[in-house]
Structure formats: structure tokens, C-alpha cells
Amino acid sequence: MDKSKIPADQAEALGALMDDHRAVKKQFKAFKDTEARDGKESIALDVCHQLTVHATLEEEIFYPALRGASDEIDDLLDEAQVEHQVAKDLIAAIEDDPAGDLLEASFTVLSEYVSHHIEEEEGELFKNVIKEKVNLRDVAQTMATRKEELMRELA
Template sequence: MNKSRIPAAQKEVLSLLLDDHKRAKQLFKDFESQQDDAAKEDIAHTVCMELQIHTELEERHFYPFLRRQDPEAFGDLLDEAKVEHDSAKSLIGQILSMKPGDDLYDAKVIVLGEYVSHHVKEEEEELFPQIISKKIDLREMLDPMMETKERMQGQLAPATA
């Protein structure tokens, strides 16, 4: 194992996830400041699509890999993340079946943002530092995560007329 490559692989994988976190936080902020219903709907659909992709990356690749590396160290955090993802998926489904102006539409998007903010904080302040301190080699994660992300972006992209 080439130890000098581990930090670079960690940076690439964690940067992929961190970039998603930053994008979601910005979209939620944009939603809350937006007054136009059509713009709100576009923002909500975009953040829901991006969260669907992000949760798939974590659930299909990232979390199972970490659980195999050190079940004791990561188990509780990954269990909590699974519950958080399930709650987020439920809200995403509800939001995508609604329109701005429907009862609780804005509230559901805002609560989803709060769930995501909590989840991001745990990952960035607890999970990611453990990965770095344990020098876990994430190289094998990068290509599958990128392939899944690209495939899902193509599947979930809105059809253009």
C-alpha cells in the first residue's frame, strides 16, 4: 500500500461529499430567500435530485466500505446516518409530489434542510475526522462513486423541451 497516496484519495472522496454538502446548504438558503413559486419549485426539485444522488453514493459505496473497515468505530454513526437518510427520503418523496402553495410545502423543504444540516454536521465533525485520523485508504471508492453520480445525474436530470 502506498501510504503517500492515501491522503490524496481521502481528499478526493471527501471533497466529492463536501462539495455536495456545500451545494445543498446553498440551495436551501436560496429556497428560503426566494419569493417566486416557480423558482422555489426549481430549487426544491434540484436539491431533492442532488440529495437522492448523494444518499445513493453514501449508502451504496461509502457507508458499507467504512463499516467493513472498522465496524466498532463507525457503526453508531452509520446507523444514525441511515435513519437520517430514511427521514430525508420520506420528505423528498413528499416534496416531489407537491407544488409551492400546497399546505406544508415550504415547511417540508425547510425541515428537510434542517435534517440535512444536522447530518452534514455529524459527518464533517465526527465521521470525516475519524477517517482522516485512521488514515483509511479511500482510493477504491472514488471511481465507483463518480460512476454512480454520473449515471444518476443522467437518469434524474429533468427533461428539456
């Protein structure tokens, strides 16, 4: 999705989520490109942290703000909720044993799963939010404040 085509009252909120998506995708590539085991562990734990913060913002603030805007959005939010739970399970497995034998496999599945979620979110959910003209100005501010709190709490 092209950020320049997002309406002004949605640009800050959707843009912030898209920035998170891009940052995590770069980390997925860095993990693949890294040979050293300790480097992979570090990247994996950093991504788990970023995804935990991102999912919390969506679940606490972004998704509730969209709920009820349309039946299609509600269906996409239900699906996103299930996808988040699967991602949380993978994150927990990685965080519980980052030095374990399954790090590479778990992180690969997480990256594939999250990449799919990002495609759906940007390709379907965000487009529906734009179509329904959901005003996200206040949501953007609330998300930014909460993100700062979460980054401190989860550091």
C-alpha cells in the same frame, strides 16, 4: 472541515461529498431568499434530486467501504442510515406535491435535518475515517462513475 487537511488517499472521495454538501447548503439559502412560488418549487425539486443522488452514492458505495473500520464508525453509519430514511420521506413528500401548501414547511424541515446530518458527517464520521486511515482512492473513482450514471437516470 478544511479540505486541505484531508490525506491524499481520502481527499477525492471526502472532497466530492463535501462539494455536494456545499452545493445543497447554497440551495437551502437560495430557497429562503426566493420570493416567487415557482422559484421555490424549482429549487426544492432540484435539491431533492441532488440529495437523492448523494444519498445513493453514500449508501451504495461510501458507507459500505467504511463498514467495519471501527465500532465508532459503524455506530455513525447506523445513525446516518436512519437520517437518510427520514430525509427520503421528506423528499418524497416534496416531490409528490411540490405545489402543495406544505412545501415551505417540508423544505424547511428537510434543510434543517440535512444541515444537521452534514455537520455530523463532516465533524464526526469524516474525522473518524481520517483517524482510521481508511483508503478511499478506489471508492472515489467508483463514486464519480456512479454519480454520472445517477445524474443521467434521475434527470
